[in-house]
Amino acid sequence: MSEINKLIPYRELHLRIAGKNDQEILNEAVQRCLTASVPLISAETAYLLFTLARAASPVRIAEIGTGFGYSALLLALASPGSSIITIENDAQSAKPAQEFFTAMGVCGRVSLLSGNAIVALRTVSGLFDFVFIDAAKEEYVSYLNLLLTRLARGAILVADDVFFDGEMHGRLLPKLVREQIRNELEHFRRIVREKPYFLTSFLPIGCGVSVTLLIGHPELEDVGNGAMQD
Secondary structure, eight states: OOHHHHHHHHHHHHHHHSOHHHHHHHHHHHHHHHHHTOOOOOHHHHHHHHHHHHHHOOSEEEEEOOTTSHHHHHHHHHOTTOEEEEEESOHHHHHHHHHHHHHHTOTTTEEEEESOHHHHHHTOOSOEEEEEEOSOGGGHHHHHHHHGGGEEEEEEEEEEOTTOOSEETTEEOOHHHHHHHHHHHHHHHHHHHHSTTEEEEEEOSTTOEEEEEEOSOOOSOOOSSSSOOO
């Protein structure tokens, strides 16, 4: 599929949710992601993320995996009353993301933390009522473990690529890496599916999206290593 055709479903979404100036910024963010082969959520995931954030009207949002800032821009548009913390490990991606936040005028609400997400999450205090995870798949359980005490009751947690098959930009990752990611994501899915304080749906969008609602109080446990305890 040509790059122009890939842009069409994103542009259709932008026409429905944003004014002309913001449409141009969103379109440029998508275009630059495609050109630079920077990770980008699918158009279907973009529709879903915007819809969930608009419906939930969150006050405080955490995003793990900023990329060029596209999904954070969607979240900012969907929930104009929210504050957003977004974390990006790649300094080269963080710079254009900050430029897009400035262009859309959301810098006052969107705080970009540059560095490893596990380290950055340990420095963040307060509760979040909406979380989006789209970062290193081999660290999803570690992210979840750190978020357990940072989720408000009724919080929504959206995770992208939860059935990731190990293919990136048309090539397979090394076998050992694929196995590590597969095991990590299997563990992540089991936690959000089976823990009594979570209610989760898995959606066949892209490489799979999980939508989890916090319906109880997480126990003071570490879900980051080994098998879950009953």
